[in-house]
Amino acid sequence: MDIIILGIESSCDDTSAAIIRNGFVLSNRVANQDIHKEYGGVVPELASRAHQLNIVPVVDRAIRQSGISVKDINAVAFTRGPGLMGALLVGTSFAKGFALARQIPIIDVNHLHAHILSLFLRTEDEKEPVPDFPFLCLLVSGGHSQIMIVNDYLDAKIIGKTIDDAAGEAFDKCAKVMGLPYPGGPLIDEYAASGNPAAFEFSKPKIPGLDYSFSGLKTSFLYFLRDELKGNPNFIEERKSDLCASIQKSIINILLDKLVIASEEIKIKTIAVAGGVSANSGLREAILEAGKRRDWKVFIPQPKYSTDNAAMIAITGYYKYLKREFGNMADVPFARIKV
Ligand code: KG4
Ligand code: ZN
Numbered sequence: 603m604d605i606i607i608l609g610i611e612s613s614c615d616d617t618s619a620a621i622i623r624n625g626f627v628l629s630n631r632v633a634n635q636d637i638h639k640e641y642g643g644v645v646p647e648l649a650s651r652a653h654q655l656n657i658v659p660v661v662d663r664a665i666r667q668s669g670i671s672v673k674d675i676n677a678v679a680f681t682r683g684p685g686l687m688g689a690l691l692v693g694t695s696f697a698k699g700f701a702l703a704r705q706i707p708i709i710d711v712n713h714l715h716a717h718i719l720s721l722f723l724r725t726e727d728e729k730e731p732v733p734d735f736p737f738l739c740l741l742v743s744g745g746h747s748q749i750m751i752v753n754d755y756l757d758a759k760i761i762g763k764t765i766d767d768a769a770g771e772a773f774d775k776c777a778k779v780m781g782l783p784y785p786g787g788p789l790i791d792e793y794a795a796s797g798n799p800a801a802f803e804f805s806k807p808k809i810p811g812l813d814y815s816f817s818g819l820k821t822s823f824l825y826f827l828r829d830e831l832k833g834n835p836n837f838i839e840e841r842k843s844d845l846c847a848s849i850q851k852s853i854i855n856i857l858l859d860k861l862v863i864a865s866e867e868i869k870i871k872t873i874a875v876a877g878g879v880s881a882n883s884g885l886r887e888a889i890l891e892a893g894k895r896r897d898w899k900v901f902i903p904q905p906k907y908s909t910d911n912a913a914m915i916a917i918t919g920y921y922k923y924l925k926r927e928f929g930n931m932a933d934v935p936f937a938r939i940k941v
Contacts, residue, residue: 604623604624604674605623605624605676605920605923605924606621606622606623606670606674606675606676607621607622607675607676607677607678607679607709607916607917607919607920607923608620608621608661608664608665608675608677608678608679608700608916609621609622609678609679609680609711609912609913609914609915609916609917609918609919610657610661610678610679610680610681610693610696610697610912610915611680611681611693611713611716611910611911611912611914611915612653612657612680612681612685612689612690612692612693612696613681613683613684613685613686613689613690613693613713613910614644614649614685614686614689614744614910615634615635615638615644615649615652615689616632616633616634616635616909616910616911617632617633617635617652617653617656617657617660617692617693618630618631618632618633618660618910618911618912618913618915619631619657619660619661619663619664619665619912620664620911620912620913620915620916621664621665621667621668621670621675621916622913622916622917622919622920623668623670624920625722625917625920625921626724626725626726627723627724627725627913627916627917628667628668628669628670628725629663629664629665629667629668630664630906630907630911630912630913631660631663631664631667631912632660632910632911632912633656633659633660635648635649635652635656637652638784639783639784640783641784642778642783642784643774643784644686644784646686646687646688646689647688649686649688649689650686650688650689650691650692653689653692653693654692657692657693657696658696661696661700664912672704673704675704675706676706676707676923677701677706677707677708677709677919677923677928678697678700678701678704678706678707678708678709678919679697679708679709679710679711679915679916679918679919679920679922679923680693680694680696680697680708680709680710680711680915681693681694681711681712681713681716681915682694682710682711682712682929682933682935682936683712683713683935683936683937683938683939684712684713684714684745684936684937684938684939685713685935685937686937687935687937690935690936690937691935694933694934694935698931702931707923707928707929708928708929708930708931708933709918709919709922709923709927709928709929710929710933711915711918711919711922712918712939713910713915714741714743714746714748714939715756715758715918716914716915716917716918717741717743717876717877717914718739718741718750718752718758718874718876719755719914719917719918719921720876720903720907720908720911720913720914720917721733721739721874721876721901721902721903722755722917723903723904723907723913723914723917724904730904731901732901733752733872733874733899733901734872734899735752735753735754736751736752736753736870736872737751737752737870737872737873737874737901738750738751738752738861738864738865738868738870738872738873738874739751739752739758739873739874739875739876740857740861740873740874740875740876740880740889741875741876741877742768742769742770742857742875742876742877742878742879742880742885743768743770743877743878743879744768744770744771744774744785744878745768745770745771746763746764746768746877746939747763747764747768747769747770747814747816747857747879748760748762748763748764748814749761749762749763749812749860749861749864751868751870752874755918755921756921756922756925756927761812761864761868762811762812762813762814762860762864763813763814764813764814764815764816765809765813765814765815766815766816766817767815767816767817767820768816769814769816769853769856769857769879770785770787770877770878770879771816772816772819772820772853773785773786773787773790773849773850773853773879773882774786774787775820776790776819776820776823776849777789777790779823779824779827780827780838780842780845780846781838787878787879787881787882788881789846790846790849790850791846791850791881791882791883791884792846793842793843793845793846793847794843794846794847794850794851794884795843795847795883796843796847797842797843797844797845797846797847797848798843798844798847798848799847799848799850799851799884800848800851801841801844801845801847801848802826802844802845802848802849803848803852804819804822804823804826804848804849804852805818805819805822806819806852806855806856807819807856812860812863812864812867813860814856814857814860816853816856819849819852819853819856823849827845847884850882850884851884853885854882854884854885854888857885858888858889858892861873861889861892862892862896865896865898871896871897871898871899872898872899872901873889873893873898873899873900873901874900874901874902875889875900875901875902876902876903876908877908878908878909878910879908880902880903880908881905881908881909886902889902890902
């Protein structure tokens with residue numbers, strides 16, 4: 603019998619719905635919210651309102667595109683957290699309402715767990731290889747940066763994490779001080795393509811073990827710009843590509859250094875990267891390059907599955923469904939990760 607899961611993602615500023623059949627993607631629709639651009643960051647209340655407007659049409663499109671019938675859906679998987687509380691509430695409430703109407707189970711999904719399982723997303727026609735267990739996963743998103751050992755679909759352990767900002771935040775904050783709109787990560791990626799990554803050097807954190815820190819880099823970038831602007835008010839405009847290439851290189855080096863140590867310490871050479879920052883072309887190239895030198899098997903999600911999407915929620919729901927790990931109607935969202 604086919605197992606068909608509807609996935610719902612609404613943790614931040616993307617409203618997304620997807621249909622997965624037997625672990626393969628049938629559809630994955632994402633509605634981005636442009637409204638936040640002019641505010642320089644996501645405004646939680648505006649995000650919730652936009653999710654409310656988007657969720658029904660997005661689910662409708664995902665179901666239509668998949669070609670399945672609503673009555674064939676076996677369960678609804680939804681992002682329970684971490685994320686913005688008001689935004690999560692929209693997806694959670696929708697999932698509960700849908701499940702109640704269809705008399706099917708709900709499956710609560712941890713957004714970070716889902717980013718890891720984005721590595722397994724493909725359609726029935728796509729032959730992309732998927733990682734074998736155990737593997738190390740560098741999980742880099744807007745709110746988290748961590749290294750994990752992934753032992754199975756539903757079994758992952760954090761072995762290193764950021765003690766302050768996440769890598770995505772470092773990208774976004776550095777972009778902001780250069781006057782770029784939110785989210786700055788993709789724009790830094792774009793400008794970096796024509797810049798010199800060796801043009802400027804920024805301070806490197808000295809954090810023991812496998813943990814990360816990005817707040818020092820951001821401060822060093824800010825002070826550097828402040829000093830340069832005193833001598834040349836057009837410094838940012840004139841050197842934007844070099845600045846973007848150099849800051850991107852610094853972030854990538856910090857991420858890779860710890861990943862290399864982790865691989866050597868844990869003796870795992872199957873290496874994956876996931877989360878929004880894994881869409882960064884410099885990071886993708888650098889990991890593939892490091893992998894060649896170190897004989898790693900490297901796995902990176904397709905760019906459309908790097909950033910937030912519901913297909914990753916649905917596939918996590920699928921593996922939880924196989925283990926009968928269902929949620930219940932009393933489940934409430936959680937904004938922060940429980941430790
Ligand atoms: O995983 P994600 O879509 O949302 C969260 O769960 O946080 O990650 C969003 C983060 C943002 O900080 C965004 O700037 C960053 O991923 N990002 C990128 C790129 N695409 C998205 N950072 C650098 N280069 C990119 N191409
Ligand atoms: Zn995410």
